[in-house]
Amino acid sequence: MTTRSKTRQGLYDPAYEHDSCGVGLVAHIKGVPSRTIVDDAYMILKSMEHRAGVGAQPNSGDGAGILTALPYDFLARVVPEGLGVEIPVAGALGVGLVFLPQDLKERAFCKQAVESLIARHGQQLIGWRVVPVAPDAADLGTAAKLTEPYSEQLLVSASPGL
Numbered sequence: 114m115t116t117r118s119k120t121r122q123g124l125y126d127p128a129y130e131h132d133s134c135g136v137g138l139v140a141h142i143k144g145v146p147s148r149t150i151v152d153d154a155y156m157i158l159k160s161m162e163h164r165a166g167v168g169a170q171p172n173s174g175d176g177a178g179i180l181t182a183l184p185y186d187f188l189a190r191v192v193p194e195g196l197g198v199e200i201p202v203a204g205a206l207g208v209g210l211v212f213l214p215q216d217l218k219e220r221a222f223c224k225q226a227v228e229s230l231i232a233r234h235g236q237q238l239i240g241w242r243v244v245p246v247a248p249d250a251a252d253l254g255t256a257a258k259l260t261e262p263y264s265e266q267l268l269v270s271a272s273p274g275l
Contacts, residue, residue, distance in 0.1 A: 135161055146182060154179045173254030183208060192268065196240045200268065207236070207269040210244070212262035220263060231269055239268035 119127050137157035139150050158177060185203045192200050200206050211227070213220045224241065231238050244264040253261070 137161065151179065151181065154181075170254035170256055172252045173256035188268075192239070192242060195242055196268075198239060200239060201270045205271045205275075206239075207267075207271060209267040209269075211265050211267050213265060215261075215263050224265075227267065235272045236275075237270040237272065239270050242266040242268060 121127065137154070137160075139153045139157065141147055141150060158179060161177065183203075183206070185206070188206070188208065189200055192198065211223075213223055228238055242265060244266055246264060248258060248261060
């Protein structure tokens with residue numbers, strides 16, 4: 114483990130350190146889901162456009178987004194339709210958004226590596242769900258289109274007792 118010096122050193126000055134720069138948080142104090150929370154989060158996201166790492170093209174950047182609670186009801190509906198399998202009960206389902214290479218061979222290699230880790234840790238792969246995207250409908254710049262990843266959701270069932 115390494116520790117960062119808290120004393121001024123070279124170009125480093127701890128006076129300029131700040132936590133959570135470019136992060137906004139919206140939540141219901143009692144944990145109640147609400148569309149209003151998403152709308153408010155979107156308003157914050159739009160207000161932080163200057164933090165999005167935009168390059169020479171205003172519609173190509175690092176990207177930014179909103180993190181929400183796991184949409185269990187939605188997944189319980191779309192996963193059986195798309196993958197033909199049922200998902201485990203809420204709390205036993207893990208979902209990850211994975212950005213993969215566009216190249217099929219590279220993508221297969223990456224997915225196999227992830228699947229090996231899942232098995233090694235005693236969890237069960239439910240499957241991979243292709244995330245529907247509409248890049249032609251989005252205002253993406255040329256640079257963004259050339260580097261767009263292939264997006265899939267990884268669905269994992271927790272082992273008993275986890």
